[in-house]
Amino acid sequence: MGTAPKEATAHTRAANAPVELGFDPADFDRASRGLVAQIPDGRIETPYGVVWDMSRYDFIERDSTNPDTVNPSLWRQAQLNGIHGLFEVAPGIWQARGYDISNITFIAGETGWIIVDPLTVEPCAKACLDLANATLGERPVTAVIYTHSHTDHFGGVRGVTTHDDVDAGRCRIIAPVGFMRETIGENVIAGYAMIRRAMYQFGPLLPAGPRTHVDCGLGKAIPFWPPGLIAPSEEITETGTELVVDGVRIVFQLTPEAEAPAEMNFFFPDHGWLCTAENCTHNMHNLVPIRGALVRDSLKWSKYCGELLELFGDRIELMFASHHWPRWGNADVVQYLTLQRDLYRWVHDQTMRLANHGYNATEIAEMLTMPPEFRAEAHTVGYYGHLAHNIKAVYQRYLSWYDGNPANLWKLPPVDAGRRYVEAIGGVDALLASARRSFDAGDYRWVVELLNHLVFADPTNTEARELQADAFEQIGYQCESATFRNAYLMGAQELRNGCLPRTPAGRHGYLDAMTPEQLFDTLAVKLNADAVGGLSVRINFTFTDLGEQWVLGLANRALHAVPGRHDPAAEVTITTTKPVLYKVIEGGVPFADAIAAAIADGTVVAQGDVAAAERIFGHLDTFLSNFPLVEP
Numbered sequence: 162m163g164t165a166p167k168e169a170t171a172h173t174r175a176a177n178a179p180v181e182l183g184f185d186p187a188d189f190d191r192a193s194r195g196l197v198a199q200i201p202d203g204r205i206e207t208p209y210g211v212v213w214d215m216s217r218y219d220f221i222e223r224d225s226t227n228p229d230t231v232n233p234s235l236w237r238q239a240q241l242n243g244i245h246g247l248f249e250v251a252p253g254i255w256q257a258r259g260y261d262i263s264n265i266t267f268i269a270g271e272t273g274w275i276i277v278d279p280l281t282v283e284p285c286a287k288a289c290l291d292l293a294n295a296t297l298g299e300r301p302v303t304a305v306i307y308t309h310s311h312t313d314h315f316g317g318v319r320g321v322t323t324h325d326d327v328d329a330g331r332c333r334i335i336a337p338v339g340f341m342r343e344t345i346g347e348n349v350i351a352g353y354a355m356i357r358r359a360m361y362q363f364g365p366l367l368p369a370g371p372r373t374h375v376d377c378g379l380g381k382a383i384p385f386w387p388p389g390l391i392a393p394s395e396e397i398t399e400t401g402t403e404l405v406v407d408g409v410r411i412v413f414q415l416t417p418e419a420e421a422p423a424e425m426n427f428f429f430p431d432h433g434w435l436c437t438a439e440n441c442t443h444n445m446h447n448l449v450p451i452r453g454a455l456v457r458d459s460l461k462w463s464k465y466c467g468e469l470l471e472l473f474g475d476r477i478e479l480m481f482a483s484h485h486w487p488r489w490g491n492a493d494v495v496q497y498l499t500l501q502r503d504l505y506r507w508v509h510d511q512t513m514r515l516a517n518h519g520y521n522a523t524e525i526a527e528m529l530t531m532p533p534e535f536r537a538e539a540h541t542v543g544y545y546g547h548l549a550h551n552i553k554a555v556y557q558r559y560l561s562w563y564d565g566n567p568a569n570l571w572k573l574p575p576v577d578a579g580r581r582y583v584e585a586i587g588g589v590d591a592l593l594a595s596a597r598r599s600f601d602a603g604d605y606r607w608v609v610e611l612l613n614h615l616v617f618a619d620p621t622n623t624e625a626r627e628l629q630a631d632a633f634e635q636i637g638y639q640c641e642s643a644t645f646r647n648a649y650l651m652g653a654q655e656l657r658n659g660c661l662p663r664t665p666a667g668r669h670g671y672l673d674a675m676t677p678e679q680l681f682d683t684l685a686v687k688l689n690a691d692a693v694g695g696l697s698v699r700i701n702f703t704f705t706d707l708g709e710q711w712v713l714g715l716a717n718r719a720l721h722a723v724p725g726r727h728d729p730a731a732e733v734t735i736t737t738t739k740p741v742l743y744k745v746i747e748g749g750v751p752f753a754d755a756i757a758a759a760i761a762d763g764t765v766v767a768q769g770d771v772a773a774a775e776r777i778f779g780h781l782d783t784f785l786s787n788f789p790l791v792e793p
């Protein structure tokens with residue numbers, strides 16, 4: 162099979178022809194303003210390998226026009242996201258940008274650094290702190306603010322502070338209410354699937370290049386390193402809360418269920434600085450990401466932007482966020498926030514207007530196009546989100562995935578449908594011939610729908626896989642949304658070259674933050690119900706590290722967990738710590754061996770019939786990474 166990406170077709174060349182976009186050229190000044198230092202080549206290394214390397218993207222030159230394999234508007238965003246360095250935003254506030262998908266912000270407090278969002282991973286956060294200390298003078302980190310519950314805003318915290326400093330009160334960690342619950346809750350039960358789907362959203366397995374990866378829309382790329390977490394020492398529970406953090410006054414606005422389930426904007430009243438977290442960045446964001454997540458509330462999102470204007474509008478001198486570049490000047494920021502407010506409201510209201518006229522999500526996604534108000538400014542363009550996808554998210558939030566037509570209510574799964582479609586169309590050759598005609602006509606969206614049936618009916622059909630890959634690729638080349646581009650190009654890459662090997666997938670990075678309830682919920686979705694018919698058991702747990710008691714029970718092929726007590730009739734009582742239990746479950750050895758070893762080394766004390774616990778722990782599935790997405 163051909164393995165290399167192909168050139169743009171005539172249709173794609175025409176679609177991607179360089180155009181005058183008419184976007185504000187001042188974005189390049191904003192993204193470059195105040196540069197004080199850079200990490201050479203934007204390269205961050207550890208003894209274990211390269212974590213970040215901006216030089217991979219040197220082909221995206223500042224003043225170049227787009228190659229025919231990249232959408233011209235996305236190319237501009239990729240140029241902007243390629244600007245990296247430590248920048249002075251205003252006296253007393255600096256940002257390091259372009260060293261992770263997100264930004265890290267340094268604010269000079271009375272005695273040390275107040276850090277907003279310590280990036281995704283420790284090496285990137287540490288490299289940026291080192292750069293700030295070396296350039297601006299060494300300061301201790303006295304506070305960290307997590308703007309929200311997404312990994313790229315806390316995962317690097319161990320690069321800027323330590324558990325000890327937080328426990329000793331030398332460093333405050335401030336987060337929005339519900340941060341810990343939502344950090345884990347959003348992706349723990351679906352985590353294994355979400356990580357795999359995220360590979361398509363961000364494209365980390367695509368090489369950098371004009372025919373492959375150019376950007377993520379929200380930032381350049383995601384770094385290669387496991388994230389970490391230190392729990393917040395305090396939570397903001399109310400809009401209007403004012404804190405003095407290392408001598409700096411900050412007023413908070415909570416924005417739950419907008420960009421993240423736990424998130425907050427905040428304002429510095431003595432300076433006129435506004436941090437919009439990830440609620441307002443320089444693109445139209447996702448109302449549901451293509452990696453999958455709980456759908457977001459675009460109505461609330463818009464109203465928070467409005468509330469922000471009411472609370473602070475007349476006092477804002479500059480705004481900064483945890484992605485992209487800042488903006489300066491009251492009039493400019495107010496105009497920006499107003500358009501952001503109206504964007505999320507427009508998507509919401511117009512989707513529901515048409516839904517109430519009886520159109521379904523797929524139809525609405527084709528009926529609505531971005532009006533000129535939102536096409537006039539790059540910060541409302543879907544480089545990360547995508548209008549069609551966001552419309553479906555709004556519809557889904559109110560009306561579910563189902564469009565109301567019973568023909569779509571109970572569909573055959575892809576392989577069964579695929580075989581029947583291939584037959585109905587007149588066989589493999591007829592389908593391929595039709596697909597090829599449509600490909601030649603540039604009707605790529607139809608090609609991928611048609612060929613999907615054949616690939617699922619017969620994934621060994623090389624001609625079908627190659628043509629499907631070619632069609633994915635041309636769509637990807639034309640996409641303005643980086644996440645859509647990455648998804649299509651990943652699909653093409655895997656059809657041509659196959660997936661990476663499937664290995665047991667873990668969620669180790671989140672263990673520290675998981676509650677026993679979340680741990681048991683994660684465990685429960687691994688239970689192989691076919692294997693536990695007729696079995697029941699009750700297991701008491703005492704977690705000595707948490708001071709908690711739980712009962713975990715199996716009945717009717719399902720688990721249930723009860724906090725706060727033991728069951729006197731339980732078959733076994735296990736006394737241990739949460740990490741040991743996790744290791745016993747996820748350690749990759751049979752439960753009987755793991756529990757025996759833990760009992761032997763004293764990390765588990767069991768009273769009663771230990772073997773009875775096998776009824777649960779002996780019947781847990783192992784999830785594998787790299788499951789197929791574009792083939793059965």
Ligand SMILES: [Zn+2]
Pocket residue numbers: 263311313314439483484
């Ligand atoms: Zn983010």
